[in-house]
Amino acid sequence: MHIDDMLRITIHEDSKVSRLELAGKLEGPWVAETEKAWRASLHPDQKIEIDLRQLTSVDNAGRDLLAAFHRSGACLIVEGVWMTALIGDLTSQPCEGAVVQSSRQKAPRRPTSRQLESKK
Numbered sequence: 001m002h003i004d005d006m007l008r009i010t011i012h013e014d015s016k017v018s019r020l021e022l023a024g025k026l027e028g029p030w031v032a033e034t035e036k037a038w039r040a041s042l043h044p045d046q047k048i049e050i051d052l053r054q055l056t057s058v059d060n061a062g063r064d065l066l067a068a069f070h071r072s073g074a075c076l077i078v079e080g081v082w083m084t085a086l087i088g089d090l091t092s093q094p095c096e097g098a099v100v101q102s103s104r105q106k107a108p109r110r111p112t113s114r115q116l117e118s119k120k
Contacts, residue, residue, distance in 0.1 A: 006030070008054075017047045023054035026062035035065055038074075048074040051081055059090045066090055 007030035010021040018041040021046050026034060042049060058066065063086070070076060070091045078087050 005034075007034065009034060011037060011041055013041070013046075015046070017049060018043060019049040019051055021051040021054070025057045026055070026065070026113050027057060027059040028061075031059070031061040034062075038065075038069065042072075048072075049077055050074050052078045053077060053079050054081060058069055058086065063090060 005025060007022060007024040007026060007028075010023070012019045012021065020034070020038060022034065024030070036113060038048070038050070050066075052066070064089065066076065067090045070087075076087050077092070078084050084092075
């Protein structure tokens with residue numbers, strides 16, 4: 001197995017929050033390992049967060065697991081265009097306060113004159 005095909009799962013826990021930090025590829029056998037780590041981290045009265053900021057790729061099984069995280073109430077922490085779009089496709093709305101946008105701020109887009117004309 002090549003090192004680029006790996007996934008690192010780091011678990012941070014305190015009395016209120018259990019956070020799984022995923023780095024690498026959420027693919028193949030790593031999907032089942034991630035699900036095991038997630039289920040082992042579920043505790044009553046403890047919020048769960050899944051930090052996806054270091055993921056580099058996700059296969060279909062990984063997408064299904066991310067959707068399961070969201071359905072269970074876990075907050076998904078993301079940044080960057082690719083991951084933000086992926087999570088947007090899987091979820092109806094992000095967790096309040098946990099979704100991290102790209103650090104680069106975009107200026108609001110101004111409509112072009114053609115767009116203004118079509119609105120009249």
